[in-house]
Structure formats: structure tokens, C-alpha cells
């Protein structure tokens with residue numbers, strides 16, 4: 001499938017003194033484990049990427065970006081054709097329980113679904129199927145620019161983010177720029193939406209400080225829900241004491257990447273194969 005997958009360098013820059021310590025420590029750890037990384041100083045960042053930063057940054061060339069919407073919809077289409085996958089849209093599941101014979105689910109219009117196994121991949125709304133709260137729901141903001149002449153973008157179109165919290169992240173999408181961040185610690189939709197204008201201005205200002213030579217004019221703006229866990233890792237697997245309901249919850253900023261790990265682990269467990277990663281990402285670490 002063609003979901004605009006592109007390999008691009010990723011730059012993680014230090015926003016302040018604390019950030020300098022963080023990237024230096026991260027650099028040492030990555031070097032120790034022979035993970036590919038470069039440490040750039042402030043001058044190099046400006047010379048190579050037109051960036052104006054407080055200090056230096058970590059650079060790696062293992063990163064990539066894709067259009068997540070295209071990837072999801074095209075994967076569905078591919079498997080509908082290849083494996084006769086059936087999709088039931090607008091079918092809200094209101095309960096999901098294990099029975100001695102398998103699993104029983106109820107839909108909003110009061111129908112019952114019986115099956116051997118269930119994989120819950122309900123994202124930020126999966127909390128209702130868990131006995132305990134495992135993630136924190138927050139709010140996040142994002143803007144996309146008007147199209148920009150390629151010559152005005154920064155070299156290599158690298159993915160950019162910073163150490164500070166709330167952070168800003170910057171990337172390109174075709175000839176437009178996407179910037180986002182300015183996360184808030186709450187998830188009340190009205191309060192979140194009310195801040196959109198203020199957050200748009202803050203993100204634009206931060207972008208102009210970071211890349212002053214790149215023109216940016218927002219064409220569309222959004223806000224939405226984001227979710228994090230205490231240790232930044234996803235939750236993959238069954239809740240302790242259950243066997244048939246699997247969760248694939250790619251929480252955190254690497255959710256798309258982790259969802260692939262989740263698919264591999266759950267597929268292995270369903271086939272009765274051992275997968276040592278299940279303990280790293282399992283609920284056992286909080287129960």
C-alpha cells in the first residue's frame with residue numbers, strides 16, 4: 001500500500017539547560033548500546049537545518065513518516081480484498097466479557113456477538129473495557145500550513161521535536177508544514193476547544209523562533225485527545241486472570257509504531273507461541 005511512507009532524519013533538540021543534560025545522557029546511552037545517533041551542536045544545527053535553538057540536538061537517520069489515515073484505510077482495503085476481512089462500521093460495543101466458552105460482546109443496539117477471542121483496539125476509548133484506569137487522557141493541538149515553495153522549507157525535511165514539556169513537533173506533509181504540541185493536562189472537550197486560538201498563536205510563535213527563515217501561515221487547526229501512560233509504554237496483552245480478551249493499546253507518542261509490536265505479540269500468543277516482549281508491555285507491570 002502507498003501511504004506516503006518516507007524515510008527522514010529526526011532531530012530532537014534541547015530546549016533548555018535541563019534538555020541539554022537529557023540529550024547528553026540519551027546520547028551516551030544510545031552510543032553504549034550501539035544505536036545510530038549523532039550529537040549536533042547549536043552552530044551545526046543552524047548551518048545544516050536553518051534552526052535557531054538554545055543548544056544542540058540528537059540526530060538519527062532511522063526515522064520515517066507516513067500518512068496514518070491513508071495507512072489505516074488502505075490496509076483495511078487490502079485485507080478486504082485479500083482475506084475477505086469484514087468490517088462493521090458504526091457498531092459501538094458497550095460491553096465485553098469472558099465466558100467459559102469464549103467471549104460475549106454487546107452492541108449499542110442490544111445485539112450480542114459471541115466469539116472465541118477479542119482484540120480490543122479501541123484507542124483512547126478502551127478504558128471502559130478495563131477494570132482499572134491505566135492511562136491519562138490529555139489534550140493536544142495541531143496546525144497545518146498553506147502550501148509552501150519547496151525552496152523555503154528546511155534541508156532534508158527532517159522531523160523535529162524538543163525536550164521541553166509542553167513540546168512542539170514539526171514535520172512536512174507534501175509541500176505543507178504540520179506543527180503540533182502545546183498539550184494540556186485535561187480532557188474536557190469544551191475547555192480544550194476554547195484554547196484553540198491561543199494555542200495556535202503559541203505554536204506559530206514557537207515555530208517562527210525555531211525556523212525564522214521558513215514562512216508559515218496556518219490554513220487549518222485542530223485539537224484532540226491524546227493519551228499517555230506513566231512509563232511512556234503501551235499496554236499489550238490480556239488483563240491478569242483473563243485469557244481471551246487481548247488489548248492492543250498504543251498509548252503515547254509512539255502509538256503507531258507500538259501498534260505493530262502489539263500485532264506481532266498478540267498474533268504470537270494466539271498461536272500459542274512464546275513472546276518475551278509480552279512482559280515488557282503487559283499489564284503485569286502495574287497490577
Ligand SMILES: Cc1cc2nc3c(=O)[nH]c(=O)nc-3n(C[C@H](O)[C@H](O)[C@H](O)COP(=O)(O)OP(=O)(O)OC[C@H]3O[C@@H](n4cnc5c(N)ncnc54)[C@H](O)[C@@H]3O)c2cc1C
Pocket residue numbers: 091092093094121122123124125126140142180224225226248249250251252253254255256257258259
Ligand atoms: C496529534 C497526535 C499526534 C500523534 N503522533 C504520533 C506519532 O508521530 N507517532 C506515533 O507512533 N503515534 C502518534 N500518535 C498516537 C497514535 O495516533 C495513536 O497511538 C494511534 O492512532 C492509536 O491507534 P489505535 O488503533 O490503537 O486507536 P485509534 O486510532 O484511536 O482507533 C480506535 C478505534 O476504535 C473505535 N472505538 C472506540 N470505542 C469503541 C467502541 N466502544 N466500540 C467500537 N469501536 C470503538 C474508534 O472509533 C476508533 O476507530 C499521535 C496521536 C495524536 C492525537
